[in-house]
Amino acid sequence: MVENFYYAYADVLDTGDVERWPDFFTDDAVYRVTGRDNADANLRLGLIYCEGMAMLKDRAFAIAHTEMFAPRYLQHHISNVRMLGIDDAIIRAQANYLLLETVTDEPTRLQQAGRYYDRLRWTGERLLIEERQCVYDTIIIPNCIVYPI
Numbered sequence: 001m002v003e004n005f006y007y008a009y010a011d012v013l014d015t016g017d018v019e020r021w022p023d024f025f026t027d028d029a030v031y032r033v034t035g036r037d038n039a040d041a042n043l044r045l046g047l048i049y050c051e052g053m054a055m056l057k058d059r060a061f062a063i064a065h066t067e068m069f070a071p072r073y074l075q076h077h078i079s080n081v082r083m084l085g086i087d088d089a090i091i092r093a094q095a096n097y098l099l100l101e102t103v104t105d106e107p108t109r110l111q112q113a114g115r116y117y118d119r120l121r122w123t124g125e126r127l128l129i130e131e132r133q134c135v136y137d138t139i140i141i142p143n144c145i146v147y148p149i
Helices: 002-014 018-024 036-040 053-065
Strands: 025-035 048-051 072-087 090-103 109-122 127-136
Touching: 002 018, 002 072, 002 090, 002 109, 018 025, 018 053, 025 036, 025 053, 036 127, 048 053, 090 127
Parallel strands: 025 127
Antiparallel strands: 025 048, 072 090, 090 109, 109 127
């Protein structure tokens, strides 16, 4: 169930359908991309921070309609998916991720390696992300993080 949810999430991003990305989140969701050093120090500062559906949709729209970056292809590789606990309708889960990026005229590169820390809400019909913190491992990152992790 959780694993299939993660794979569907990755498929939407990997196929370039970024405007469907917010469909994986609750209306009050929080989405952060944070370096491991900040996460370990319990600091919320990060590369990307979206709070609520409006910010998620705004980011997706901007990516889809204002191409100020070179065309690229993504491949999310998700592994070691674990459910850490269930409280009422909330599932705490985590998974490792690798994000490969290919800019059309450059070699494929590893954009990020890290871990998802999630709170998933079961809505009765399907899972939605209530909170996702993407914690990447390296201090040195590419200078162009365009798409969601």
